[in-house]
Amino acid sequence: MELKVVVDVREKELISKLKDYDFRFQKKQLSVYDVIVDDEYGVELKRGTDFLSSIYDGRIFGQLRKMKEVNLIPIIIVYDVSKIYSTAKNRNAINGMMLSLFYRKIPVMFLGNLNDVIYVIKKMCEKNNCKSKQTEYENVKLPKFRDLTHRKITALSCAGSIGSDKSKKLIEQFGTIENLCKNVDSIQDLEGFGPVISENVKKLLKK
Numbered sequence: 001m002e003l004k005v006v007v008d009v010r011e012k013e014l015i016s017k018l019k020d021y022d023f024r025f026q027k028k029q030l031s032v033y034d035v036i037v038d039d040e041y042g043v044e045l046k047r048g049t050d051f052l053s054s055i056y057d058g059r060i061f062g063q064l065r066k067m068k069e070v071n072l073i074p075i076i077i078v079y080d081v082s083k084i085y086s087t088a089k090n091r092n093a094i095n096g097m098m099l100s101l102f103y104r105k106i107p108v109m110f111l112g113n114l115n116d117v118i119y120v121i122k123k124m125c126e127k128n129n130c131k132s133k134q135t136e137y138e139n140v141k142l143p144k145f146r147d148l149t150h151r152k153i154t155a156l157s158c159a160g161s162i163g164s165d166k167s168k169k170l171i172e173q174f175g176t177i178e179n180l181c182k183n184v185d186s187i188q189d190l191e192g193f194g195p196v197i198s199e200n201v202k203k204l205l206k207k
Helices: 012-020 048-056 059-069 091-103 114-138 148-158 164-174 177-182 184-189 195-206
Strands: 005-008 026-028 035-037 041-047 073-079 108-111
Touching: 005 012, 012 114, 035 114, 041 048, 041 059, 041 114, 048 059, 048 073, 048 091, 073 114, 108 114, 164 177, 177 184, 184 195
Parallel strands: 005 026, 041 073, 073 108
Antiparallel strands: 005 035, 035 041
16 A cells, blocks of 8 residues: 655745655645645644744644644654754743643654654654554454364464365364374374374474
């Protein structure tokens, strides 16, 4: 499944950087967020100075309300942050905002520059791709075993020692694990079986 990254058309600097990285994305005017990853994560990007001004003028609270209305997992990424505290008019305003975001359960990342932002977005894509594959694996229906005998013989078949037809024949012949253990030496006497398969079954039953 191809992951979709949508970038707001107004993020011209980010778009230019993404092109340099040969990064596949779609440009679109977004009403909320600056980047959307696979219709699941909403990324709000802020340069350090913009982050400060949005706190001072209260603009960030309106943005947070809009983010809450959209069914996406939010994340705020602030970049060019080296002088945030040194140029801040009110350090406690920053600290209070960070605490507010913590209570709202909105993660905030402080990054150096747009190259770091692109790295994070790429990693989000990779993580989501792995999660999608894991979901596909989890949806695979495993066979239901009638009993322990069926489980072990099927395991032997999957290991490549015998095929499914011989597995089925052993299950039909012995029925239970106890009966198979008692008569394991007679396996080689069955049609189509021999000493090698008999020995493999013995080793499996000892595990």
